[in-house]
Amino acid sequence: MKRKNQRLILLILAAVAVLAATLLAIWGLRDRASYFYAxxxxxxxxxxxxxxxxxxxxxxxxxxxxxxxxxxxxxxxxxxxxxxxxxxxxxxxxxxxxxxxxxxxxxxxxxxxxxxxxxxxxxxxxNYMPPQLDAGKHEHKTGPVR
Amino acid sequence: MHVFANPARFLKIARPLTPWLGWGGGVLVAFALFMGLFVAPPDYLQGDSVRIIYLHVPAAWLGMAGWAGIAVASLMQIVWRHPLAAVAARAIAVPGAVFTFICLATGSLWGRPTWGTYWQWDGRMTSMLVLLFLYVGYIALGEADRERGGEGRITAIFGLVGAINLPVIHYSVLWWRTLHQGQSIGLTGSTIAAPMLWPLLVSALGFSLLFGAIVLMRMRAMLARQKVEARLRRAAA
Missing domain, CATH: 2.40.50.140 (Nucleic acid-binding proteins)
Known part of the structure; x- marks a missing residue:
């Protein structure tokens, strides 16, 4: 195997490991990193x-x-x-x-x-819009709380 | 990309390209900011304070795009040993940090009249501040490595690992409850009215061209410096 390909595979493996570790950390933080309670x-x-x-x-x-x-x-x-x-x-x-x-x-x-x-x-x-476009629109917004 | 493996060939293209990007970006930014600050309508809810969006959002995008560029260049440096990749990555870092700082500063100024606060530790703001710290760390590490005569391998690995923060910034408003609102511009459309959206996009394009010009200038300066140092070494020998 060429050294170039070796480096590429090693790097991809390392990237997968780092990504997995980060996803785990974020999963652990799911409830705790929220800014407020709904x-x-x-x-x-x-x-x-x-x-x-x-x-x-x-x-x-x-x-x-x-x-x-x-x-x-x-x-x-x-x-x-x-x-x-x-x-x-x-x-x-x-x-x-x-x-x-x-x-x-x-x-x-x-x-x-x-x-x-x-x-x-x-x-x-x-949502960003000019005032005249707002007529009645803002009233109906009942989307999920984020 | 291997076309540019030869610095001389890269310089032949970069030299004439720099003024085009710089002046083109400058004209677009001036036009977009004029349209955004004076011509575009105010927001139905925020009034005139929405106008800072024309600086804030392009700065945020470029701060993140800068690190994405560092990550790609670091990959090319490690895997293919591309001779210009390390130069490109280090050249991106400083403007990337500056735009990230502009994003944080304008966001803070925007938060006071709208949310009622300059700063809160919510997911979006915290992850963006982490990006600024990553930039500062990257610049310091790159300089230290260069002074010791290293190949910049450590710096490149740091550039790759730091990229993990980019999806965190992007999805922070989806994963966690945040004070920052959700995203307005996606691949399928936007929730920004057209007369406010297009000056924003022109502004983003203009700042991107300026960013490109700054990166090319810095790359050329770094290559010239390498040449000088090599000549001094030869003269001393």
Missing amino acids: PGDLAGKPLPVDQAVRIGGMVKKGSVRHGKDGLTVDFVVRDETPSTIRVRFRKILPDLFQEDSGVVAEGRFQPDGLFVADEILAKHDE
């Missing part, structure tokens, strides 16, 4: 009470309530499953926060299931 991830499990976590999903349509103090806001996070999470936040919301749009909240669960957020981030989707 409501469906927590369904049927004991809530991680008094532990800093991130949750995320879509802001349920019609669920946003502003408190009388002008700062507190309550809303419900949903995903494609029936589970939802109630969220309370007492700081300034990002500009892109809106109903039926993506959101990520960092904070802690209370024993009664309410999620008190310290930080709210708005998550937008992969």
Whole structure:
């Protein structure tokens, strides 16, 4: 066998080994490397009470309530499953926060299931379009939460 | 590719090609950025802050394409001992790192008005930061190996192993829940409206040509330096 082919085969074998190792590592990280929990991830499990976590999903349509103090806001996070999470936040919301749009909240669960957020981030989707094309389109987006 | 095994023949093509790529890329980038920043419509949700996409996305693509180029060149260097492959790989590394940095910096500036944060450790951002660190490590390793008079075998292996990060970056938004949105442009279509999409593609093409020009310039400089060093050695002997 020519030395060139020997090197090529050795290299392919090494590449397969490295690829397999990486896939294993990613498989191991599947649950742990996620940036947030969606409501469906927590369904049927004991809530991680008094532990800093991130949750995320879509802001349920019609669920946003502003408190009388002008700062507190309550809303419900949903995903494609029936589970939802109630969220309370007492700081300034990002500009892109809106109903039926993506959101990520960092904070802690209370024993009664309410999620008190310290930080709210708005998550937008992969659609970009001029304003006039939006008429009615944004309302129907109920894709899976990523 | 073996046509270019002879550096003299490579230089004969690279020398006239460099200004064409450089000026062509410069004109395309200027045109695309003008269209993107002043003519293209704002986004229905983000308003004008979407315009940073015309810099952010081409930089991200080129940062990743750069490492793909390093990996291919490293393969050619190890298997076929192609004399120009090591030069090409090292020439790609610096512009690749610069574009990766531009991607991270513009992404951070874009994240503040849209997501509400400059930086979060989600899958996409973390894997892109890892790419920048890989570039820095690769450049340092390549320089160290060159100074010791090595053949660059270690550097080439590092270039190949580092390529494993590319699919991780690409699929990070599918495998894990991330703050970064999913991909907008795939092989089958895009979720970016046409008047915003085409300046983006022109910008990507223009930056690619500029990238090519920078790589050719760096390769020519490295070959010239090799020649000088060889002559000095001969003169000293």
